Amino acid sequence: MKPAPFVYHRPASLPDALALLERYGAEGRVLAGGQSLVPALNMRLATPGALIDINRIPGLDEIRLGAEGLVLGALARLDAVERSPLVAAHAPLIAQALPHVAHLAVRTRSTVGGGIAHADPAAELPACLVALGGTVRALSRRGSREIGAAEFFRGVCTTALGPGEVLTAVVVPRLAPGWRSRFDELARRHGDYALVALAAHARVADGTLAEARLVLAGVGATPVRAARAEAALAGRRMDAAALDAAARALAEELDPPSDVHASAALRRHLAGVLLRRAVRGLLEA
């Protein structure tokens, strides 16, 4: 289980990194935390000709509250994000989600940028970013752009990033008054990828969920926003019938995959359980 040979570059700046990406084209691959890429290299599932290691590019690891919201640099390590008071205060959903991601010695290396760019459909962070209505900042030789999280994830491990483009940061809008978050997931063992995870973000008013953003991981090729369930919840008194209706709406709108860890039916069922728990949790919090 040793990687195929590759060339290694460690650019000291973003322009250098972009130049290298352009030079290698499809053969080039960004190396961030390496916690997804290196296993794939070791198994020879990925055999890039060149690795462009962005870890030493200064300034990319920021965790900062700006006018636009909470900015998490591409190289911010999940361990640092998890422990950041800024994140706890302004993106509690992410703070709740991170303990579910892998284990300490993996989180010390894993990066925000890698977690988003890798776009694993069962990953926690992408679901959170979509639920929070965040944006992705990308940079290429053609310039920089911002991509809404909902448009960013295109398929299994496929994103809107184009060739030669690097993710530089994600931005999470400031927490608006009245909004609450609840992250929950079901994994067979602590730290495993979720069978199903639910990132719920909602405005609570008068004991109802006035507005809800429900995004699931593990139930599709990308983070899946449960629009029908959201609609079924919005502004309703949450009695048993209303909860049932929302769960039914959710079951109808989901088309989860079957794999060795769970059948589609199980995932659909578990999503409903998480939904009920999230609603109760949000209203009680």
Next chain:
Amino acid sequence: MSTPPPVHERESYIGQSVVRPQTARLLAGRGVYTDDVRLPRMTHVAFLRSPHAHARIRALDVTAARALPGVVAVVTGEEIARVCDGWVGTLAHFAGMKSAKQFPLALGRATWQGEPVAAVVAETRALAEDGVASVRVEWEPLPAVTDAETALDPATPVIHPELGDNLAFALDVVAGDVARAFAEADLVVRETFLTGRHTGVTLEPRTILADFDPAERRLTVYHSFQAPHMMQDILARHLRLPEHDVRVICKDVGGSFGIKVHIYPDEMATCALAVLLGRPVKFVADRLESFQSDIHARDHRVTAELAVRRDGTFVGMRLDDLTGIGPYSVYPRTSAVEGNQIARLAPGVYKLRDYAAAVRVVLQNKTPMCQYRAVGHPIAFAVMEGMVDLAARELGLDPVEVRRRNLITADMYPCTAPTGYFFERLSHEEALDKILEMSEYARLCEERDRLRARRVYRGLGLCMFIELTTPGPAFYGIGGARISSQDGCTLKLEPTGKVVCLTGVTEQGQGTDTIIAQVVATALGVRLEDVRVLTGDTMVTPYGGGTWASRGAGIGGEAALLSGKALRQGILRVAAAILACEPEDLDLRASRIVDALTGEVRLDLPELGRIAYFRPDTLPKDFQAELAVTRHYVPRHQGFAFTNGVQLSHVEVDVETGFVRLLKHWVVEDCGRIINPRLVDEQLRGAIVQGIGAALWEHCVYDAEGQLLTGTMMDYLVPLAAETPEIVVGHVETPTAYSEGGFKGAGEAGTAGAPGAVLNAVNDALAPLAARVTTQPITPEVVLRALGKLP
């Protein structure tokens, strides 16, 4: 120098939780596992493995691979077969058993996904893998036999045409008159249990380093293995070398659990390559290879019927077992032992006289299955104890009471079970009483009932079991396998007065070397720190079987005891010669020669050693000191030393998600005289967690084409710290009277009983919802289906 105080008693280390001395090295990262050994001119091998479950090799083109820089050799099956003879995994005492001849690398046809097909030897493992990637194979996929249920159907292809069909072995065990018993029963309960294929996942993967010296034609093999002498014999025979020119050395072994006691084609190929190339060749299975090529185990479908009277008395039982073992029966232990043991062990706890079991062992295109920790036991007792709980439930009786009513009781020993096993003396009733008390079972039942009202579903599951330990020659020897059931122990008193112990049993973390040292120190009368134990080197240690079937304490321990007594006599003879008295007047206590009556210290061992080795001229002319002895032991009075115990699992089932949470686990076990209580406790805990893994998580899942879907550690789930419960251990001690030490084994009891306990606990939790599960692993899917929440 002041005179030392008299020593009145010989200290006994038996029963003391001494700390294992060799842990210091392991804790400092200074263990030497096989991959840590490096030799001059060493090469590395990687294998091209079949991507198909069953396929013909139309063409194999190795030219590109041979041309790569750093590649030393690319070798095919035909080339290896020229230096290494094939093997057949059958045993003569399994009547009618058949299997095909197997070679180190596939010849013409691959029969499971992962079967090694070609070998690339290179300067580094990475270069060898580059070579593998450039070997071109033209495959012709063949239909794969994957479902054991249909393996014998006429429409199913026969994997090895020369065998005629896919039936490797069939067994009928019949005792008493089952038909009559069933006719007389008030109730017959029937159930089918599925156990998922799983595997051992030793944290250190299989590793072997073979070094052939062409000048002397000697092969030295460093091997992460449990049975070095068995490997020596097999390497010698199949590589056509004189046995004494083959040396197998087992350094530190990173877990074994029965995985590292079989003959693996890739390991045989590695040794054959060393012979072919005249250079050291190392093979380290990477984790992907481990999942595809380490033996799997426990893929069984068992249907059981238990006939009972209204009062809960068992009157008869039927059991039907079907298992698919892969394309070959594994050499040399065979893949029939598991089914055989399920059939024979299942009724072993109870007074069941009328019993019939049928076992069918079929071939299929999946990774070969063979013996893994607690061979057959976890299935036998999950089935049996599942049936007991089922009968109790149907009859409306207390499961504890039903067990009591049927247990073999203290007054019945010694006795022979209807399936042929001999029980010298077991302690079922005592063990059951103890676990109920230790766990506050009655209180937990009350709590369970109270919580049910709040829709919290907790359950308690008991599993009684026996464990087959300390096997004699009837296990493998009579079947023609050259697997030694005896073991030797050599003890030498060094000139410095320290003791060197060489033992045929081996160490993979159990603490075998520690318990052997404890026995030796006790039998001799020396301090524990004066004994050094060496294991795992066929050139050095006395011939022995190594580690399997929980035999280290019962056989290795007894040999150590006998050897210790013999050396003690030798030492006392020397002391008597020095002191001009009779050996009977002296004793050896705490490493000192003392006056047997007064305890007065007469001589210390360094002084004795000095005189015996360097100044024998001062001793009587006709006196020769003998300060090295070897003694052997093989159990002859009984086929096995059976042990027994009971486990209790406490679980909570989340009936919304189907997730099972393990709250706590108890075990009471009787392994005979305990040498080191802490080591026994930790054997039990570790083994229980492996059993728990089987019950809830571990599963080698294949698709219909025979592709392994759980080939990484992300997909094959073993228990981790967060999900593992606290385990409380209690003991009953019933020494065997057939050996002086009274030791039996304890390595597998935990695994034997844990799955049954968890299964019963889950079913107890689900009982108010009229749901039952009978499939392991008990995944959320299984639970929710039982609850009717999933289709």
Next chain:
Amino acid sequence: MDTTVAIELAVNGTPVGRRVEPRLCLADFLRYDLELTGTHVGCEHGVCGACTVRVDGALVRACLMLAVQADGCRVETIEGVSGTGEVSDLQQAFAEANALQCGFCTPGMLLTAHEILQREPGADPARIRLALSGNYCRCTGYQAIVDAVHRVGGARGRETR
């Protein structure tokens, strides 16, 4: 063609310079190039934790970091922390509790346990279990490990108070 890259780093306090293939992972570099075989390899895909070491003070999987990435870094392995004595209390507690059998997981376990106690000295057994759950042990069933770590946590707490 020489495809190797020169790296310089400090391993257990000792400066080291080598040329390495880019594809060589840190674990193999430590084990084969430096013969620091206390760092073990159990999976090479980041799951088992046997290869856990510290790089610039952070706990990492040495199988998922390339040796070239450790250029300029401080790397500490079980051999290093054994030498400095910083985990000696854990080592002793492990020995006493028999919190290791085959010892293959042990170096990674010790480094992880030490980090857990650094971060959360008063961690209770449940927290310790969660935090240790990135480290496989196939032999012990974990309880002895959790007990040993918990006991050391308590003892360290008493010392600093």
